[in-house]
Amino acid sequence: MKATYFLANFLITSLSIMVGLSLSKLARPAIPAIAHHFGTKGRYEEVNPHLLDDILFVNKSLVAPPSPDCRAIHMVSVIRHGTRYPTTKNVKKIARLFELVVSHASGSASWLNDIKTWKMWYTEDMDGRLVEKGRDDHRHLAMRLAQSFPTLISEDHLRANRIEFITSSKHRCVDSVKAFQEGLHRLWDVQDMDYKHYVDDSLMRFFDHCERFVESVEKNKTALKEVERFKSSAEMDAVRRKISSRLQIPYSQFTPGNLAFYISGQFV
Known part of the structure; x- marks a missing residue:
């Protein structure tokens, strides 16, 4: 980063x-x-x-x-x-996550109602x-x-x-x-x-x-192999399953490459 x-x-x-x-x-x-x-x-x-x-x-x-x-x-x-503020890219991800919870999460917990009634006030023009x-x-x-x-x-x-x-x-x-x-x-x-x-x-x-940085890091798909290992780890899988259970949203909706990082800190 x-x-x-x-x-x-x-x-x-x-x-x-x-x-x-x-x-x-x-x-x-x-x-x-x-x-x-x-x-x-x-x-x-x-x-x-x-x-x-x-x-x-x-x-x-x-x-x-x-x-x-x-x-x-x-x-x-x-x-x-x-x-x-979050960057435009992350505002879009937050919006998709929020829409997923509002549309598919179920349960009677007060915290879930608080989330569903929260106003998504981040806008793309905030852009960091x-x-x-x-x-x-x-x-x-x-x-x-x-x-x-x-x-x-x-x-x-x-x-x-x-x-x-x-x-x-x-x-x-x-x-x-x-x-x-x-x-x-x-x-x-x-x-x-x-x-x-x-x-x-x-x-x-x-x-x-820096040409070396651009070529060997930014354009190198193996440069962030530790991140990829984490996303496919047993720990991340456990987080996804726990989130799925608490929100009562199908496990398949939480892929390690998109929403898991943004939601794990809030519901674990």
Whole structure:
């Protein structure tokens, strides 16, 4: 699975400026308990639960220099895009799964009624675009990084163009890098500067331009043989049978190549 990123390249001069932040105590977000079972990448809140109580929390002991004589002179951050909608391909798969359950599932369980009365609100035009949570991911990350590395990430360096932002052309990455800069602008109340970034797919999506990767991985049907083994494994077969039993839908409707991955996390 390919991930897309943007790059923040932080350069330092001889200046040493400490930035004081007023940490905001935000209300704990209403996140369903089942949320951590989904998604291919861990949320920042999963890695650092303190962020649920204080979204700008920083454990300064983790970013302290190894010696009092050390000082930060350069920083490169490779940052994945924020939380996004499913891609068009996956929206179509979710829609087919939903229609299958609505049309064929039977039983009196309350959870089944909840599923059948749920409104399928994903639309194909969402196509992996950033959601507001994804923008917040990067606004808040920018503020936390500024607190963690105040000599590298400062208003003076931002205004002097010593902080460079590079992104791929993917809309979710461009929107993420804009949100990151928005976080810095909000932090320092910068109102007289526009956002600035560079698009460089040869760097940020190098795999699209790597002939060896394209030929030996993307066009190679054996490159994902472990995935194929998993789809035909006894474990996957057990999941399909359990789902079939719980929804009372024929086992044959759940093939390992289409719906099983999307439904197993919800009904196992």
